[in-house]
Amino acid sequence: METPSSVRDMSEFASSDEDGMDWEEVVPSSYGQDGNTGLQDTLEIDVPGQQPIEITLPTAKSKEQAKKTQARARTLEWRAQQVVRLESHKLHTVCLLSSAWIRNKWINDPLLHARLMSMTPMPIQNSFLMIHKKFQPDPVQRGRLFQAAVGRLTKWWHENFEVHPNGHITSKTFNEALREPQADDNIREPLRGPKSLMKHALAWYGSRDTSALLFTALCRALGVPARLVVSLQSVPWRRSVERTDGPDQSASKKDPKGKGKARAVENGGQESSASDTLDTGKTKPAPKSVTKLKGSKRKSIKSRSATPKHFSLTAEEISPTMWTEVFSRADMRWLPVDPIRNIVNQRQKLEPHPQDKANRMVYVVAFEEDGFARDVTFRYAKAFGGVTVKSRPGGKLRTDGWWESVMSMVTRPYRLKRDDIEDEEFVIKQVTEGMPTSMTGFKDHPVYVLERHIRQTEVIHPKREVGKFRGESVYHRSNVLALKSSENWMRVGRRVREGHQPLKMVKARATTVHRRRALEMAQAETGEESLQGLYSEAQTELFIPDPVIDGKIPKNDFGNIDLYVPSMLPRGAVHVPHKGTAKIARELKIDYAEAVTGFEFRKGHGIPILTGVVVAEEHEELLLDAYWESVHDAEEKERLKRTERVIQRWTKLIHGLRIRKRMQEQY
DNA sequence: CTGATTAAGGTGTCTTTGAAATTG
């Protein structure tokens, strides 16, 4: 029995035929090809002709089934994983946000401020005090003075505070984050509170993050409004991020230890001083030269595993994930300051290098002294609309509002003048971000659209062109309208207004057997494919169903009532959403209609989900009373049944015991 | 050589009113 099935397996590979009829022919021919042993041949000869068919058919079926179930299991697993990824990302983001929030509190510590002040040379302290309307009435001049003072402060800090290469927060891919921590991992510098910070301040030594924290604290100590800016490095939720990490990942599966080392190379490579980092045997050492590698060496080396994706970036190219924004009162602007690299007011330098896998700019949050925060990602991400927002959950343009709701927890409940100014800056940035320069940049762009990228159920209306891209018209995303067929509008309780023409015609879709047949009939008659009209929301109105007259509920062709949304309940009617009410209503001779609240799918059939009934208002009480009574009755019945059962069991037990006793007494 | 195109394969969305067997 084993032989035919194994042969069948092989022949299936040879000629992926799955039809039982073909097997009769395929099986012998594949024997010849395989050149099997005589034993198997004799077996085949011994077996009567029909036997292979009898065996193969069920196996073929079960195999196909197995394939299907496997595919389904894969899909389910993928879905589950996707959920895990997304939730992990969200949770991680919130954790990092709170971590930053707490650190932002720490750096308000008055003792820390005093300590830092005591370490700061007087001339630098004084340079801030000198900026005042009294001494310098011209705001432009004051702004310049302020910037110069911040520059001096940053330079002084940069020269004196020693930054060690590890210990700061880095971005990890999902798989990396799942992995157990390794001994040689980049361990984060532990900070337990303002006291830990103070120790670092005294020692003039700490991680990048510590440097930024202390610098922000110092600014606040000096009376300069300063924000702690944090670029949250949460695990990416998208699978593609993992894949593009390529060889690192695939190697890790076989050799987790090597992975740890490989990662160490990545992290160490950030600080080019750490040129003595470890290397795995397989990975080619990335040149530690100062020149940055833009392209990959994929062309020269075909083998996947041999292509390392480590890029050595100079210290100057490694952007921090924490920095400071100081507020220039004179020109009402926030100036970014990177104390680690001595960079003042050069926001473009804070966006990480695209090759820097340890720093992904997705959320940049600025915490102010009062603990409130604002999302300032737009200021730093060059292509904020084009690229950055796309890597937030909800994906693409369909934002699910999650991030907004998270930020609302830390947003100041009232607005300041400077908030308005900042928002204006954001709007200006959005407009001047400019059109993307590539086709891919236009795809899912929040501001611009090309006609080729709109969906089947979308239309550009009005067609107001705002530019051209390689001969194609560019439109504003706000002019894209989502459309639905009249049936689909009905599913959300809306009806197409009379006299409105569809904005677009698309091929009608048929998924159920019933509907497909109907469409085919129509096609055979007219000789052309049936089309379906799509309408915009503005072309529709709220559907008002016919009211209840004399207690009679309006019904559809199936004898039910459509109640996809509450607004579809007719005037004078009530929805009683309890199971079993239909039976009671019928017994009471009340006119009713079962409420269809949705659909469920089974075997290509849409099946309505019935949720209770709709009856006239005047019958509600009667029906409900009867319903609760029936529920009560059912409970009572159940209780009686239970008691009876209990009594029965007790009786049985006692009888048993009595018999046992008698037996013991007698013998 | 970058970025567009394309092909292939995977993923996501939309679809939208049974039949058979068993029980009371």
Next chain:
DNA sequence: ACAATTTCTTTGACACCTTAATCA
């Protein structure tokens, strides 16, 4: 015997996206 209820199983077509290879 008949009606009511439970169980059965979990689609399929196609748009759209991603990825890798190829092309300009």
